[in-house]
Amino acid sequence: MAFVEEATEYVDDELLQARLEPHLQSFLGWMRVKEQSLEGAFFIYIGHNLLKVLNGEIDPVEVIFQHGLAELYYGDVLASEHHSHAASTYLDLLCFKNPSMKILEVGAGTGRQTLPLLETMSGDGVKKWERYDYTDISPAFLSQASINFQGYSGRMTFTIRNISKDPISQSFVAASYDLVVASHVLHATDILHESLTNIRKLLMPSGKLLLFETTKLDALIVFAFGLLKGWWSSLDHEERSLHSPCLSEETQTRFSSIMVATAIAPVANIHTTLCTSPEVGIIMDGGSKTQNMIADAMLAVFSSVIQAHKIPGLMQSNGKTFDLVVSLLEVDSVFLDGISEPDYMNLR
Numbered sequence: 001m002a003f004v005e006e007a008t009e010y011v012d013d014e015l016l017q018a019r020l021e022p023h024l025q026s027f028l029g030w031m032r033v034k035e036q037s038l039e040g041a042f043f044i045y046i047g048h049n050l051l052k053v054l055n056g057e058i059d060p061v062e063v064i065f066q067h068g069l070a071e072l073y074y075g076d077v078l079a080s081e082h083h084s085h086a087a088s089t090y091l092d093l094l095c096f097k098n099p100s101m102k103i104l105e106v107g108a109g110t111g112r113q114t115l116p117l118l119e120t121m122s123g124d125g126v127k128k129w130e131r132y133d134y135t136d137i138s139p140a141f142l143s144q145a146s147i148n149f150q151g152y153s154g155r156m157t158f159t160i161r162n163i164s165k166d167p168i169s170q171s172f173v174a175a176s177y178d179l180v181v182a183s184h185v186l187h188a189t190d191i192l193h194e195s196l197t198n199i200r201k202l203l204m205p206s207g208k209l210l211l212f213e214t215t216k217l218d219a220l221i222v223f224a225f226g227l228l229k230g231w232w233s234s235l236d237h238e239e240r241s242l243h244s245p246c247l248s249e250e251t252q253t254r255f256s257s258i259m260v261a262t263a264i265a266p267v268a269n270i271h272t273t274l275c276t277s278p279e280v281g282i283i284m285d286g287g288s289k290t291q292n293m294i295a296d297a298m299l300a301v302f303s304s305v306i307q308a309h310k311i312p313g314l315m316q317s318n319g320k321t322f323d324l325v326v327s328l329l330e331v332d333s334v335f336l337d338g339i340s341e342p343d344y345m346n347l348r
Contacts, residue, residue, distance in 0.1 A: 042069040046224045053227055060227035070224075071110050087210065088120045094179065094208065095121050095128035101178040104133045104202060106163040107185025111145045113212065117181065118152055127155065133177075135161035164189040167198050177202050183212040188230030278323035279307045283347075286312030291328040298326070 045067070052058040064070045095101065101121075108114055114134065121129045134145055134156055142158040149156055161170050163182075168174060180199050189195040199209060214221060225231050282298060284291040295310050302308055309322075327347075329335040339347070 039073060042073045043224060045069060046227075064224060064227065071112065087212070088116065091117060091120050091210070092123075098178060099128040100130040101128075102131045102133075102176060103129060103179045103181065104135065104177045105181040105183070106135055106161070106199070107182060107188070108134045108136050108145065109138075109141050109183075109185070111141075111148055113181065113183035114145070114149070118149070122152075127152075130155065132156045134158045135163075137162045163195050163198050164191070165198070167202055172202055174201050175204050175207075177207055178204055179208050179210060181210045184214070186211070187213060188228075279309070280324045280326060281309050281311050281320070281322035282326050282328065283311045283313075284328040285333070288328075288332055290332045294328055294331060 046063060049058060049063045053060045053063060105114060111134070114132075118132065121127065132152065132155060134142070134149070135158075136142055136145075137160060139160055142160065146153070146158045161167070161172070163186075180203060182199070186192060186195050203209065280302075282295045284295050286292070299308050299310070
């Protein structure tokens with residue numbers, strides 16, 4: 001960004017700009033947009049103060065956070081399609097499955113991650129969650145967050161907690177949360193595997209950890225946030241790539257599995273044949289034209305790789321079990337909201 005700034009200042013003269021070839025004029029336009037963007041302003045500001053930080057004249061925390069640029073940049077990153085879409089989609093599904101979730105966010109900080117999560121879980125004015133415990137080690141963050149999230153105050157708590165320490169000794173109840181959110185914070189804890197162990201203590205047996213962390217080295221990100229001691233805090237305890245503060249997905253999680261990972265875009269891997277064709281039951285309302293049409297389309301598309309069966313109503317399954325069941329019962333009507341006990345037992 002320093003080179004971008006220097007170059008745009010150098011060609012500020014209109015006559016000089018006019019002599020540039022068309023593709024270089026386009027490149028100059030790109031540099032100006034980049035320089036004037038939030039990202040550009042943030043990294044240029046860091047660059048201007050870099051020598052002062054290295055000479056010990058100024059605290060890097062002050063440089064990064066004093067003017068609010070880091071918070072705005074962080075919010076900009078979290079709002080990006082790559083970062084937010086997968087999390088929002090997954091969380092929306094969790095809420096649909098369990099609209100009474102108890103959620104804990106550790107190291108919530110300024111709440112830049114919290115807001116989009118709450119908005120996702122409160123779509124259409126319906127709060128599909130029971131409690132959200134907002135925690136951080138800094139009382140200043142909690143005080144501001146309690147103001148920012150007043151609209152959710154009836155279901156939110158704001159408490160000082162440190163996930164690096166044993167949670168039970170901090171008045172947490174073991175196995176009490178359906179979901180724990182940790183956004184760009186676990187890398188800064190004292191010993192990562194201890195922090196993950198502490199989180200595991202708080203999760204119910206089927207609980208989930210929604211973890212946001214940088215796993216691939218990015219020069220610009222390290223250029224700014226690499227100045228912070230916390231980014232390298234567990235360097236002596238965890239295996240990393242050479243000269244990198246980033247940990248791998250496997251090191252970051254240490255849970256049973258990764259359900260969704262967006263660090264690398266998924267590669268399509270379609271098999272035309274399977275060794276064993278699974279049996280799939282497509283449950284539908286026999287009187288619904290829409291559901292019949294969708295079921296027929298599914299049969300046409302997947303008939304070469306699966307054994308699919310249309311089931312026109314739950315009572316028609318005759319006790320048969322399937323490897324996978326696809327329900328179309330709520331495509332154009334409400335079914336689960338008023339489900340009868342016999343239908344529920346058949347659905348199970």
